[in-house]
Amino acid sequence: MTSTASVSEPQVAGPRRQTSASDRLIDVASRYGTIVSLVVCVLIFSALRPDVFATTQNFLNILNQVSILGIIALGLTVALVQGLFDLSLASMATLGGFMVTKWLAEGTISSPVLAVVLMLLVALVIGCLNGIVVAYGGVSAFIATLAVGSILTGVVLGISKSATILSGIPDGFLVMGQGKVGPVPAPVVFLAIVAVLLYVFLEQTQVGRHMYAIGGNAETARLSGIAVKRYALIALGISAMCAALGGMIVAANLGVGRPQGVGDTYLLDSFAAAFIGASTLRPGRFHIIGTVIGVLLIGVINNGLSIMGVETFWQYAVRGMILLLAVFGASFLVARRR
Amino acid sequence: MTSTASVSEPQVAGPRRQTSASDRLIDVASRYGTIVSLVVCVLIFSALRPDVFATTQNFLNILNQVSILGIIALGLTVALVQGLFDLSLASMATLGGFMVTKWLAEGTISSPVLAVVLMLLVALVIGCLNGIVVAYGGVSAFIATLAVGSILTGVVLGISKSATILSGIPDGFLVMGQGKVGPVPAPVVFLAIVAVLLYVFLEQTQVGRHMYAIGGNAETARLSGIAVKRYALIALGISAMCAALGGMIVAANLGVGRPQGVGDTYLLDSFAAAFIGASTLRPGRFHIIGTVIGVLLIGVINNGLSIMGVETFWQYAVRGMILLLAVFGASFLVARRR
Amino acid sequence: SMSSDDSKDSSSSSTSSSSASADSGTAKDTSNLKVGLVAVNLNSPSIAAIKDAFVKSAEAKGWSVDVFDGQGDQNATNNAADDFISRGYDVIVNNSSPNEQMTGVMEKAHAAGIPFVSIYGGYVDGVDAEIGTNEFVNASLITQEMVNRLGGKGRVLKLNWTVLQALRDRDAGFHAVMSENPGIDVVKEIEVKVPGQVDDSYNQITNVLQSDKDIDAIWIGWDELAPSAVRAIQEAGLADKTFVMGFDGNSFAWDLIRDGSPYVMEPANPFPPMGEKAVQAVETLAGGGTLPSKVIYMKPCLMTIDTVPAKGEQPDWDTCAFFPGEIS
Amino acid sequence: MTNTVEPGREVASRPGTLLQVKGAVKDYPGQRALDHMDFDLRVGEVHALLGENGAGKSTLIKAVSGVISLTSGTVEMDGVEVDVRNPQRAQGLGVSVVHQHGNLVADLSVTENVLMVDGLGRRAGVLVDWKGAHRRVRDLLDRVGLGGLDPRREVSTLGAHESAMVAVAKALASNARVIILDEPTTALQPAEVDTLFGQMRRLAAEGIGFVFVTHRLGEVFKVCDRITVMRDGRLVGTWQSDELDHDSLVDQLVGPEKSIAQDAFVGGSTPGDVVLEVRDLTGDVLRGLSFEARSGEVVGVASLPGEGAGEVVESLYGMCRASGEIVIEGRRRRIRSPEQAVAAGIGLVPRDRLAQGLVADMSVRENATLASTRSFVSDPVLRLMRRGRERIRVGEVMDRLNLKASSLEAEVRTLSGGNQQKVVIGRWLLRRSKVYLLDSPTAAVDVHTKAEIYALARQLADDGAAVIFTSTELEEFARVCDRVLVLHDGMVAGELSGDDNTVNSIMRLSFGRKSD
Ligand SMILES: Nc1ncnc2c1ncn2[C@@H]1O[C@H](COP(=O)(O)OP(=O)(O)OP(=O)(O)O)[C@@H](O)[C@H]1O
Ligand SMILES: Nc1ncnc2c1ncn2[C@@H]1O[C@H](COP(=O)(O)OP(=O)(O)OP(=O)(O)O)[C@@H](O)[C@H]1O
Ligand SMILES: [Mg+2]
Ligand SMILES: [Mg+2]
DSSP states (O other), X not given: OGGGGGOOOOSBOOOSSOOOHHHHHHXXXXXXXXXXXXHHHHHHHHHHSTTTTTSHHHHHHHHHHHHHHHHHXXXXXXXXHTXXXXXXXXHHXXXXXXXXXXXXXXTSSOOHHHHHHHHHHHHHHHHHHHHHHHHTTOOXXXXXXXXXXXXXXXXXXXXXXXXXXXXXXXXXXXXXXXXXXXXXXXXXXXXXXHHHXXXXXXXXXXXXXXXXXXXXXXXXXXHTTOXXXXXXXXXXXXXXXXXXXXXXXXXXXXXXXXXXXXXXXXXXXXXXXXXXXXXXXXXXXXXXXXXXXXXXXXXXXXXXXXXXXXXXXXXXXXXXXXXXXXXXXXXXXXXXXX | OOGGGGOOOOOOOSOSSOOOHHHHHXXXXXXXXXXXXXXXXXXXXXXXXXXXXXXXXXXXXXXXXXXXXXXHHHHHHHHHHTTOOOOTHHHHHHHHHHHHHHHHHHTSSOOHHHHHHHHHHHHHHHHHHHHHHHHHHOOOHHHHHHHHHHHHHHHHHHHHTTOOBOTTOOHHHHHHHHOXXXXXXXXXXXXXXXXXXXXXXXXXXXXXXXXXXXXXXHHHHHHTTOOHHHHHHHHHHHHHHHHHHHHHHHHXXXXXXXXXSTTHHHHHHHHHHHHHHTTSSSTTOOOHHHHHHHHHHHHHHHHHHHHTTOOHHHHHHHHHHHXXXXXXXXXXXXXXHO | OXXXXXXXXXXXXXXXXXXXXXXXXXXXXOTTOEEEEEESOTTSXXXXXXXXXXXXXXXXXXXXXXXXXXXXXXXXHHHHHHHHHHTTOSEEEEESSOGGGGHHHHHHHHHTTOOEEEESSOOOTXXXXXXXXXXXXXXXXXXXXXHHHXXXXXXXXXXXXXXXXXXXXXXXXXXXXXXXXXXEEEEEEEEOOSSSHHHHHHHHHHHHHHHOOOOOEEEESSGGGHHHHHHHHHHTXXXXXXXXXXXXXXXXXXXXXXXXXXXXXXXXXXXXXXXXXXHHHHHHHHTTOOOSXXXXXXXXXXXXXXXXXXXTOOOOTTTOOXXXXXXX | OOOOSOOOOOOTTOOOEXXXXXXXXXXXXXEEEEEEEEEEEETTOEEEEEOSTTSSHHHHHHHHTTSSOOSEEEEEETTEEEOOOSHHHHHHTTEEEEOSSOOSOTTSBHHHHHTTTTOOOEEXXXXXXXXXXXXXXXXXHHHTTOTTOOTTSBGGGSOHHHHHHHHHHHHHHSXXXXXXXXXXXXXXXXXXXXXXXXXXXXXXXXXXXXXXXXXXXXXXXXXXXXXXXXXXXXXXXEEEGGXXXXXXXXXXHHOTTOOOOSOOOOOOOOOOSEEEEEEEEESSSOEEEEEEEETTOEEEEEESTTSSHHHHHHHHTTSSOOEEEEEETTEEEOOSSHHHHHHXXXXXXXXXXXXXXXXXXXXXXXXXXXTOGGGGBSSTTTOBBOHHHHHHHHHHHHHHHTXXXXXXXXXXXXXXXHHHHHHHHHHHHHHTOSEEEEESTTTTOOHHHHHHHHHHHHHHHHTTOEEEEEXXXXXXXXXXXXXXXXXXXXXXXXXXXXXXXXXHHHHHHHTTOOOO
16 A cells, blocks of 8 residues: 555646637636626717716715625625525614614713724624524524524514604714714725625634635534534624624614614625625626625616616616626526536 | 345335324414414403404404515415516516506506506516516526516606506406405405315416425426426516405505505515414415414404504514414424423 | 694795795805715505605706615615715605604714605604605594594594504694594404515404495595405495595506595605705705705695596696685 | 447347436536437336446436436437426336435425325325325335334435335335436435335336446445446446456446556554544433543444444534533543534534535635635634635645545535545645544445545544544445444444454444354
8 A cells, every 4th residue: 555655746737638628718708707798888878978887986985875784794605605695784784873873962971982892892792692592593694694683673663763863963073974984984994894804704714714614514614513503603703793783874874763674675685795706707606706896796787777767667777688688698697617 | 135125124214113102292382373373362362352352343344454465475386486686576466556556547558457467477477577587597596586576666657657556447357356265355366266276276286396395305396307497487476466466456445546655565474474484384485374373473463453442562472473483382392301 | 853743834834935045144065965875665656656756856966966765774774874964965865764764874864964865664763854744734634524424423444554654643643633533433443464464454454344344434544455446346346335545646546536436535645756856945945055955845735536647647746725615 | 438229138038128318418517428428227126226426326316316407418208208307207108217306305294205296196186185195104114124114204304225115115105107316325324225226126127227436346246137328428338237246346437547446445554543432422322431542543332323432423523412521632622512622623514414414515725724724824813814825735635635626716506425535534634633533434425435435434534633434335344444433332342443444343233142
């Protein structure tokens, strides 16, 4: 049995032979389909309304428009990496925006920073509860988070007695949604921070690595000694924190604490963004850069169509068609590949 | 390897050894957890409000109230058997209800039966288009149906100019939602018919069994010569038809054709019902009887809480908690089982 | 600044307020204004009616109007308004978003010297002109009419969704009247679940009527719930006993009134004239003038089986009756 | 790789060529899986298709059965060129396959699986005729020696060997003229293999042609008429089976540049300290099992299926509930989960590589470091992964294991079976495990890699670990293990070592008979 040691081929033997050109084209198209769609959309809108669409101002505006969706969708991405659908994020966002404004308006907490941090912690706890139900209760994340979402909806309505918080919200909080850093709106800054943090978290840290392993094959991860269950808590905790952050930025931007409906606007779109992302660059996997591209695609389509003054019903229809084309372009080629 | 020929013991078949009593208890609890929860809910509500809740009249009322959710959720179940999330069912339901009332109110079609059948065919075609995008375009059903849903929303808004249709709807159509067969409301009859048809379809026909095969392992099904792609069309077609039927019954029940929001009401609840169903009787699998139980559980909770006069915010919260308990009871035991 | 007390005056004088621009001393050219109109959701027929009227009337004056539809996303709506401001539009018009949620936008508009005109957004400080209706007053009047129809005695069921400010105002009107009418028994106040309001209201009313047939009237916060209420009443066999009243002015609700269903009356808000009125306000403000009142309350029309217009037609918003007393 | 022409020895009774593949080429991105491959199958023969992992056997089979389409080349049935565009078409042509992976749907009943290709049969035009279906399936199960099996049972409740036979029954279900079996015996027990071979010969006599893929060369000479060997997607040659013997076949398989030491086991170094001590292990089957394993030892654990060997692995690794004491390097360890087992210094090379051993779409590097991420983090707080260090350490270990992969960043699913197995072993080397549980590590692995794995098992022990080894191929125990514990009815029936360690004595003990 010693003879194998003598085999001295270079360890890293490249692909056996050349890939054909068409193979490579398909590969590229499937990875970059959504990005190409994004670029094409930008080009078309720029060509049609160069004066309005293709301005720095408008690009900042697009970023501003998508920032909340982006923050929520990025958190969701962490949960989806492990295959966990988080449907509680809608009411989590509502709760986040409402509770902070309530605390600040009623003076329970006077420091906006403290209030925001506290709310993030509350969200983390709720997200972890989601995770406990999923990991230790064995309930599918879909139904667990749906149920928890219903509970949260009830809690906010109960606490608020359905009343919107209008006055007494300090400027120090509003700046979170209305402020600017140079020319860049504050929500965009938050989006960038969340994107970078979660990118590093998922791609560069041990915990992120383990999450991808669990998402890829939970049984293998378990047999490799990873404490699989714990990671559902972390993932749903992060997802909840991002949702709450998004909700707080909405509240700061609007200057009111609404007791209902804040998050629902973003629920399906955040899933859409993450799923678009999962057909980008690394087909079949959820990842931060993909989600960012998905969010931008949705943002550019919405902004472009509304700048063009397209009628509302056309906006819905065209948006659906562009989405379809963007993802279709990618996946069609992947499917043909086998 | 030559000596083995002599071994002639009977093949070891069947479970290795006796199941222990506790194993069997766990098994029963996990299969019947949601059913037990349903019964417990009924008993509690009956005890608290015997005069109102526990009446034949009210049980028919509950059935009537869940019938539309039920029809939509049952259709969705067929799609979920193959792992296909159908998010277009919300706008499909809206489209169904609106188009039929429009045709009938404007006299484009004078026969209600004809209009309903035509609408079902339209739904079938749209569902099949969903299926084509998913199966042949390789787009994930989630994003494909989301996009198609957006297109449909746009189409209804465009056609309706956002206006609701109320007058000119013939009684022959309204009977679909308001009629009775003996003491049984027409929507309940439709629910029963859909449930029986889809039960037979999924459990007792070759196509249905193939769907389960595909849901269990699509690659194996494909290797076994099942024309896998075709089944996505069938499943999403059925799902779309059920959604449209549900939408038409809504329209007939209230006598209005609404251009938006009809189906959205049922979107998450129908998923909830199907997921509850998937933790009933056959843990981990979507099936018709399970979905029926999920629908009933949701219906009983909603009705019971409303009859008890519980405040709305409590209704949200308690509903979430009961859902959690119902599914938790089942799954907790399953999880412990390994 | 103006308090909302002034508004009562303006509501009665609103028909004549269009001449206000005349007194402006430093008149600017208003012949080709660039208006940015933001709407939170143009799917709503009333919001769309306001927009259509505004755009039509503005374009008749040679202005250009850019419309943004937030499709339900208030945050995106605000951002769009900010964007209009930074792109140098002459006027920002808010179509139906609650103004209290747009204070940040107003500040930016003022900083840029741009007037902020609002239609049906509820008056708050910082609005240069609010064209709307006084929901508290309207609700009080129509609720009183309900009491009158009941002869001061009866059992009433109320459904509302108090998350929206306009609906809270109506709620306040309801309670104000109820507190003065001890003969009316409010059986139950139901907070409707939104979304899903149409189905929820149907189910909840059905559940109530199942055990309690002695309901004389149902008060609903907005007329989207009317078909549900009507259907639940009919199904309970109470069509001859129980009546329903609501608010807003959707055409399908008028259909119900016209058909003699249990839905008997509502104040219809004059959405199309609001759009036109807003154009006049914009013209005044952009021309450098001032309005006599920042709040312009428009008068709704009372819709009953006697006053409801023929199908497909609009009431005569200027001359229609509001108080039931005006009818006869 | 010299003679592609096979000296004709035509038998009059089976003249026809049933299936012929000419010049088959299949390109995958980055790789050519088939390279002008030729193959033919005659009426009534059993034809072995052999080659190392990744040689292209499964690819050829998939091309013939319509699962994939060829880049170029032709397929002929009865001398007529056919277009096998999809599996349905292949079935129409009478080709039936047991694919290597994914042959059964675990959620469905035996009946539904067996009749998946053929259809369940209908009653009254629409509804499934369950009675008839079960009856047909019972007959088929009878034929493959599973007479007592209830066809209504869910496949997920079957043992591995039962599933394998059900898969064969599924292939027999349709009236096929060509039956292709891609490694059907991997999970089979010897007796079942014989049952299968009996069926194959019977059906071959009726004129059906079999293509049979296996890595167990003994089986080849037992049942096959002809042998085709392929390497790197190309044809090496086709022979009558009596033209080759075991050694010459191995030479053809591995090619001229590699050679395999015939006698792998040269006896271990003298065992060192006790590393693993198991006392009174009691579980579902086990009834108070005690044994120890020393550093430098490879200890085999053998039993009939379900009689304890599997449970030893599972309970040592915390995958099932068992009572008893586990002591590792003198420390008593509580092992209730794999996490605790890993923490205690145990590493598992699971039987089902794809389902339990690998994250298929992660890279070699990431798979290898999965159990030892902690030693690559930058600091205890941020825990950034130091990829550079990972690459170096994984590179070292994989060098040692002689891994063949296009790069350490290649997705592990693109590796051949044997190389995938090395990645799993490498994972535990990186973790510096003290006890290795090798649970059938050579399943579905080619001869050459098998030899490498035997050597690795030895090497792990020589490096100071204790190795627990199981296998479904009994002669492996003799090749690798210092001693073998044979379990019967949950207890040790005997321990074999040295010259006693033979297939026969293992088998005798496992049936509860004392060794002579
Ligand atoms: N879908 C695929 N994409 C890319 N490469 C593939 C794919 N399927 C197989 N290959 C490659 O094609 C080659 C032949 O694979 P194949 O499965 O036919 O080997 P095999 O002879 O059956 O090996 P084994 O004995 O391990 O089953 C291998 O190098 C494999 O990595
Ligand atoms: N004929 C045989 N005689 C002795 N041992 C055998 C025989 N066949 C297989 N074995 C041994 O059986 C073990 C694996 O069998 P298998 O995994 O199917 O059973 P098990 O693991 O005990 O069952 P389970 O996994 O259901 O608990 C190996 O150690 C193998 O050596
Ligand atoms: Mg193979
Ligand atoms: Mg086993």
